[in-house]
Amino acid sequence: MRILVVEDDSRLADPVVTALRGEHHTVDLALTGGAGLDLSNRDVHDIVVLDLMLPGVGGLEICRTLRRRGSRAMVLMMTARDAVRDKVAALDEGADDYLVKPFALEELLARIRALSRRSLDGYRAFLEHGALLLDQHTGNVSYGGRPVELTHTEFVIVESMLRHPTRIFSSDLLYERVRNLDGLGTSTTIKTHIVNLRKKLRQTGASSDVIETVRGFGYRLAEI
Secondary structure, three states, X not given: OEEEEEOOOHHXXXXXXXXXXXXXXXXXXXXXXXXXHHHHHHOOOOEEEEEOOOOOOOHHHHHHHHHHOOOOOEEEEEEOXXXXXXXXXXXXXXXXXXXXXXXXXXXXXXXXXXXXXXXXXXXXXXXXXXXEEEEOOOOOEEEOOEEEOOOHHHHXXXXXXXXXXXXXXXXXXXXXXXXXXXXXXXXXXXXXXXXXXXXXXHXXXXXXXXXXXXXXXXXXXXXX
């Protein structure tokens, strides 16, 4: 699952993100409401873990905006407010669940698993572009039916491209998505990951230009 966490307290956000990645989810983190809205515009998320009280744009407004856009993401609202009226307001704006702080990390993960099961009806099991296929249930990537063994960083790059197969991804944009993984240093190392990806894909029989370089702009999947 691709999960967006919008939480302004890094002391809470960091362990949540680490735990979710430990369960093999792809996680984006925003520390302000505005950044959360921006990330929700740039990517399709399966689940949004959303703090109610945020600097700038509040959680209710973000949830309202997601639903107005037609987003089918499952929204888990989390807040220190435990009054019934606050819970009702969140649910009425389109939240699917409500978790009161402080909470045990195990409970959050259990609720995420429950939301994942509820979202399966509208969930795309596979992302594919030509012979390139990503199984979102297992996290396996293959080309022409042959498995491709990827690092976590390489997996996120492939997943991002498969979700937006016509988009050109700059090195800076890809770096923003993977900079917390594998000790990645700077955006200049993205080129190395692309080279390694192409090599692994060629070993399965793919041509060298499955991932194209668009000179001066970045990378994209080749047209099929």
